[in-house]
Amino acid sequence: FGEAFRSGTHKAMIMNYLDQETMTDKKSKVYGFTRSYSLIGSTISSIVGAILSIVYEDLSYLFLTAIGPYVLDTLLILSYPNYMNEKQETSFKLKPFINENILSVKYAYQEKKLRNILYSSAAYNAVFKTIKDYIQPIVLLIGVSYIAFDNLDLEENNRIYIGLIYAIIYLIGSIASRHGYKLVRKFPEDYIIKAMWLLTALTLVVISMFISNIVIASLGFILLYIFLNIRKPLMVEKIGDETDKNKRASVLSIESQLTSIMIVVLAPLLGYISDTQSIGIMLFWLGIFMLIVFEFGVFKRKKANN
Numbered sequence: 001f002g003e004a005f006r007s008g009t010h011k012a013m014i015m016n017y018l019d020q021e022t023m024t025d026k027k028s029k030v031y032g033f034t035r036s037y038s039l040i041g042s043t044i045s046s047i048v049g050a051i052l053s054i055v056y057e058d059l060s061y062l063f064l065t066a067i068g069p070y071v072l073d074t075l076l077i078l079s080y081p082n083y084m085n086e087k088q089e090t091s092f093k094l095k096p097f098i099n100e101n102i103l104s105v106k107y108a109y110q111e112k113k114l115r116n117i118l119y120s121s122a123a124y125n126a127v128f129k130t131i132k133d134y135i136q137p138i139v140l141l142i143g144v145s146y147i148a149f150d151n152l153d154l155e156e157n158n159r160i161y162i163g164l165i166y167a168i169i170y171l172i173g174s175i176a177s178r179h180g181y182k183l184v185r186k187f188p189e190d191y192i193i194k195a196m197w198l199l200t201a202l203t204l205v206v207i208s209m210f211i212s213n214i215v216i217a218s219l220g221f222i223l224l225y226i227f228l229n230i231r232k233p234l235m236v237e238k239i240g241d242e243t244d245k246n247k248r249a250s251v252l253s254i255e256s257q258l259t260s261i262m263i264v265v266l267a268p269l270l271g272y273i274s275d276t277q278s279i280g281i282m283l284f285w286l287g288i289f290m291l292i293v294f295e296f297g298v299f300k301r302k303k304a305n306n
Contacts, residue, residue: 008253013084015240015248020083027237029181035229039174043167050163054156104250114242118255121235123293124197126262128228130270131204131286134279135169135221136162138211165218173225180230189234196231198294200224204287211280 014034018027052062109115183192207220236252243251273282 003256005253005256007256008251009249011236011240011252012249013080016084016245017081019245020081027240028184028233031236032177032179032181032229032233035233036174036178039170039177039229042170043174046163046166046170050159053159053163100250104247105254107244107247108251108254111242114239114251117235117238117242118251118258120193120197121232121239122255122258122262124200124228124231124235125259126266127200127286127290128224129259130263130266131283132221132224134274134283135165135217138214138217138279169218169222169225172222173229176226177229177233180233183230184234189238193231193234193238194294196227197290200227201287201290201294203227204283204290208280208282208284208287211278211283 011031014031015027018030023030049062052065053059056062108118187195203220203223207217210216210220239252239255240248270282270286273285
């Protein structure tokens with residue numbers, strides 16, 4: 001809940017800033033840059049986290065370590081321009097708060113175009129968030145084959161290995177997010193969004209077929225991060241453009257909550273398939289399902305146009 005409200009509010013604040021500074025046409029570029037910096041942070045944290053997980057015998061200390069960056073981020077937020085603090089009410093009242101949320105949900109679902117954009121964004125994000133960390137068990141199943149530190153045991157080597165793989169993935173994702181907006185200059189925005197869905201589906205199928213090859217599996221997950229970080233800024237821009245300025249924070253939070261609800265459904269289902277069958281079979285059928293959804297969407301649009 002906290003992440004959903006924070007995420008939606010923060011995106012709305014970015015858009016509000018762009019409106020104030022007459023930079024409305026640069027939403028995807030600016031949000032791409034914000035994700036880029038976020039992923040650079042994830043790159044650093046992957047390496048630092050791997051090292052700290054070896055230094056600390058008790059991994060619970062990692063939670064205490066995280067307090068430092070959170071405090072610094074709080075100070076950074078305090079430096080935002082004062083006009084960003086658009087208070088609608090001076091005091092909190094539960095009933096008006098609930099009513100406002102109900103009205104926001106109705107607004108999001110009554111607008112057909114906005115509703116379809118929310119479903120598309122949430123579904124893709126839910127699929128990605130559900131399967132993104134399956135690279136970790138894949139690495140552990142295959143074992144450390146390419147990097148081994150003699151002075152560390154197998155578990156510690158695994159932690160270093162996984163940390164390095166995530167660092168590389170996040171770094172490449174950061175580059176994709178920073179430069180993804182340039183594709184809009186060459187291709188229509190909707191075309192790019194649909195292409196990322198299709199390419200993600202095909203990549204999942206390929207990973208499933210070469211699940212025992214750490215190189216191909218890692219490259220596949222790198223591609224998934226590239227597709228996400230090209231697609232997501234464009235989806236945020238589309239949601240912002242289709243939403244009333246005063247409802248952006250609520251609608252973007254709804255999109256984040258919708259993603260969470262879809263994950264609640266997907267995660268146990270995909271986990272069950274992974275446990276009873278295999279991770280490869282789970283990724284294969286997930287890719288096929290995405291292909292079916294893509295084909296159904298294309299067929300439906302052609303029928304509507306006719």
